[in-house]
Amino acid sequence: MNPHTAMVFAAGFGTRMRPLTDTRPKPLIEVAGRPLLDHALDIVGDVSARAVINAHYLGDQIADHCAGRENCTVIQETPEILDTGGGIKNALPHLGSDPIFALNSDAVWAGPNPLKLLAEAWDPATMDALLMLVPLSQTVGYTRDGSFVRDAEGRICKDKTGEAYTGAQIIRTEVLRDHPEDVFSLHVLWDNAIAAGRAYGMIYPGRWADVGTPEGIRLAENMLAAHDV
Numbered sequence: 216m217n218p219h220t221a222m223v224f225a226a227g228f229g230t231r232m233r234p235l236t237d238t239r240p241k242p243l244i245e246v247a248g249r250p251l252l253d254h255a256l257d258i259v260g261d262v263s264a265r266a267v268i269n270a271h272y273l274g275d276q277i278a279d280h281c282a283g284r285e286n287c288t289v290i291q292e293t294p295e296i297l298d299t300g301g302g303i304k305n306a307l308p309h310l311g312s313d314p315i316f317a318l319n320s321d322a323v324w325a326g327p328n329p330l331k332l333l334a335e336a337w338d339p340a341t342m343d344a345l346l347m348l349v350p351l352s353q354t355v356g357y358t359r360d361g362s363f364v365r366d367a368e369g370r371i372c373k374d375k376t377g378e379a380y381t382g383a384q385i386i387r388t389e390v391l392r393d394h395p396e397d398v399f400s401l402h403v404l405w406d407n408a409i410a411a412g413r414a415y416g417m418i419y420p421g422r423w424a425d426v427g428t429p430e431g432i433r434l435a436e437n438m439l440a441a442h443d444v
Contacts, residue, residue: 218313218337223255223256224317225269225277225320226271226292226297232427239273241321247440250280251322255319258328264316265288266288268320270291271292277289299400300400300401304392307392314337316333317401323424325423325424325442326419326422329381336415342385344384344385344386345386345416346371348380349423354379361377363377365415365418371415378416
């Protein structure tokens with residue numbers, strides 16, 4: 216069964232995006248005339264998934280922005296931000312027990328819907344995690360190292376010389392439910408899946424923009440404009 220629910224991460228402080236994030240959360244920063252969060256929700260809606268959004272910094276603005284939307288639930292993380300793993304653990308009552316999509320809200324894509332590609336490749340018999348990766352040459356505004364390398368079967372291991380992780384994935388969440396901490400990264404899940412040989416990656420065929428800084432907005436808009444020509 217393909218996922219029918221998506222966790223959309225929107226709780227970060229957006230410190231690299233200052234001063235734009237002094238008065239609004241990064242997911243509401245506009246790229247090509249639309250908030251980053253709306254770009255992400257379009258991707259989720261295109262695969263007919265329900266969106267569960269975590270919010271923390273200026274979270275009331277995100278809740279107001281999503282008010283009245285169908286198939287969209289906003290969870291306020293209080294009193295502290297919970298990181299990616301903790302955010303999903305906290306949201307599990309809304310996510311259910313089936314595998315889920317997870318998607319960062321601070322990226323823009325030029326090409327096919329990444330969640331649709333992940334769903335087509337997802338094999339629950341062999342996978343606990345399937346991550347969308349992109350070669351560094353196809354990134355825009357991304358200044359960090361790579362994240363993972365793949366073997367001949369598509370299994371991944373952590374390696375800074377490999378492809379970049381895009382923030383889009385399908386994961387099974389069972390290991391998070393009983394995790395003893397409340398604040399933790401999804402690396403906990405990935406490490407377990409890698410050790411079990413059940414963590415996979417696939418390569419995105421288009422371009423991907425990491426919108427982490429004010430300059431990244433311009434770069435992402437240029438990418439989208441070139442893609443639309």
